[in-house]
Amino acid sequence: MPILTSLYSRPMLLLVLTTLMWSGNAVASQLAVGHVSPMVIVFLRWGIVAALMSLIAWRDLVASWADIRPHLISIALMAAFGFSGFNGLFYLAAHNTTAVNMGILQGSIPMIVVIGAYFLFGARVTLIQFIGILLTLLGVFVVASQGSLQVLLNMHINPGDALMLVAAVFYAGYTLALRNRPKVPALAFFAVMAFVASLVSLPMLAVEYSQETLVWPSVQGWLVILYISLCPSFLAQIFYMRGVELIGPNRAGVFVNLVPVFASVMAIVLLGELFAFYHGAALALVLGGIWIAEKFAWEKRANKAKA
Structure with a gap:
């Protein structure tokens, strides 16, 4: 179809759509509360994606299996932390x-x-990058402490924020592990990851069942799961891989910085959440820190290319 062909050749549009869908995941997680339990979401999410990917990437998967099989343990760990653990x-x-x-x-x-x-x-960290890291971490502390020094000093951190920080560490670990992922087609690799993530989520599902906190989806719960499975898990991953293919990982990675911006706007518009002053300060610190580090790194790469 001409429209789909045109979309698939526009990297900026693909990457903006990717970050919008990833941002929508935060809103979807709030809409899921009371309608489906967390581990049921994780299990169904990756089960649906695994089924879709097995249809799309079956040929690549069969052709690459000999290269994938020796790395199944490392792939399982990546899926456990980066997909199942992070999402849970x-x-x-x-x-x-x-x-x-x-x-x-x-x-x-x-x-x-x-x-x-x-x-x-x-990897070398320059002074400018270090300043960027400090600003970003300061922004994280501002959110976690709700902008109150007293809360931070007394260590009364919201448990949800603490879980979110651990989740961020999990996903960062997964990202770092991608450096040494098997040299196989991206779609085949993603298909294996999704399948393993659905299997890894089974023990998590069992724990939820044993604690009698398991909630199978209501109608709203199914709608949330379908959105999560099709948009941030499936389409966004494919769009992001295509965007990286068209303009490279360095330029594509910058678009991830839009996630906190879009997520904040969507939460206010769709959920009616309040945007406090400390949210604005934290957002400025996080994005400012990332911008400083990225801008310096980009200029350094550009100067090397000219040399």
Whole structure:
């Protein structure tokens, strides 16, 4: 179809749509509360995506299986932390915090990746990048403490915000692990990840059942699950991979910074959440820190290219 062909050749539009769908995940997590339990979401989400990916990437999967099989343990760990673990904590956090907070705290992931790359791979961190990291982390503390120094000093951190921070660390670890992922087609790799994530979520589902907190989806719960499965989990991943293919990972990665902005706006418009002064300050710190680090890194790469 001409419209789909045109869309698939527009990287900026694809990447903006990707971040919109990822941002919508924070709103969806709030709409799911009371209508479906967190681990049921995780299990059904990745089960649906695995089924879709098996149809789309079946040929690539069969052709690449010999290269994938030796790495199944590492892939399982990546799926466990980056997909099942991150999503499980993400939806648990929604029971104790707001979509605005979740979006802003999710914006800390790029800086956690920078810190992880320094300790794990010895990646250099310049003074400017360090300042950017400090600003981003300060923004995280502002959200977690609700803008109150007294709350921070007394360590009365909202449990939902704490879970969201752990989830961000999980996803940052997954991102760092992608550096050494098997050299196979992206769709085949994603299909295996989705399948493993659905299997890994089974023990989490069992724990929820044993604690008698398992809630099968209502009509609203199914609508939320379908949105989460089709948009942030399926289409957004494909759009992002296509965007990276068209303009490269460095330029595409900058668009992730739009997630806290879009998530905040969507939470206010769709959920009627309040946007306090400390949210604005935290958003400015998180985005400002990322912008400083990214701008310096971009200029450094550009100067090397000219040399």
